[in-house]
Amino acid sequence: MNDDIDSLPPAFADDVEEVLVSSADIRARLDALALEIDRDYADVDDLLIVGVLKGAYVLMSDLARRITIPTSVDFMAVSSYGAATTSSGVVRILKDLDTEIEGRDVLIVEDIIDSGLTLDYLLGNLRSRRPSSIEIMTLLTKPSRRRVEIPVKYVGFEVPDVFVVGYGLDYDEHYRNLDFIGTLRPEVYS
């Protein structure tokens, strides 16, 4: 854990309060989840992995390279929060899929499920396109914050009700390139 903080450039080291999930723990969990996905989709010809931008970009790269069954990759971009740290419940599609998903097996890859409002919208939207199957993988979940129930098949880690950054997750577009999940010092927000 401390290795993660010790190796930070000074600009980040001043801002990070605590490491919640270390880079080593993330790697180990992804190894296990990729094995599960390989096994669950062993009979699928071409699994479509859909990353939700921007938060899932780091996870997509690391997860997709661990999966050994045939896959295709696509991305959607949605906006839910803007620069704030709480959900408005309003979801906008900024970038849609490049591919048709009717009859395909789809795995949505998310950085974090908080209220669940973003995925609730996304799931409804994608289901209406009649995929053969659709499941969700998320790196993080904050179950205590849920406002709508979301059926999540693969979960990396549960985190408490605190705002987290790193490994794709941002605060005001920063900290996405941290290799671990951490919290920020209160001064950063003011």
Ligand code: IMP
């Ligand atoms: P939800 O709609 O409330 O479930 O929020 C989902 C989106 O909000 C995620 O995909 C993230 O982009 C963002 N989000 C939620 N919690 C956090 C957090 O603690 N840190 C950074 N982004 C977050």
Ligand code: MG
């Ligand atoms: Mg975000």
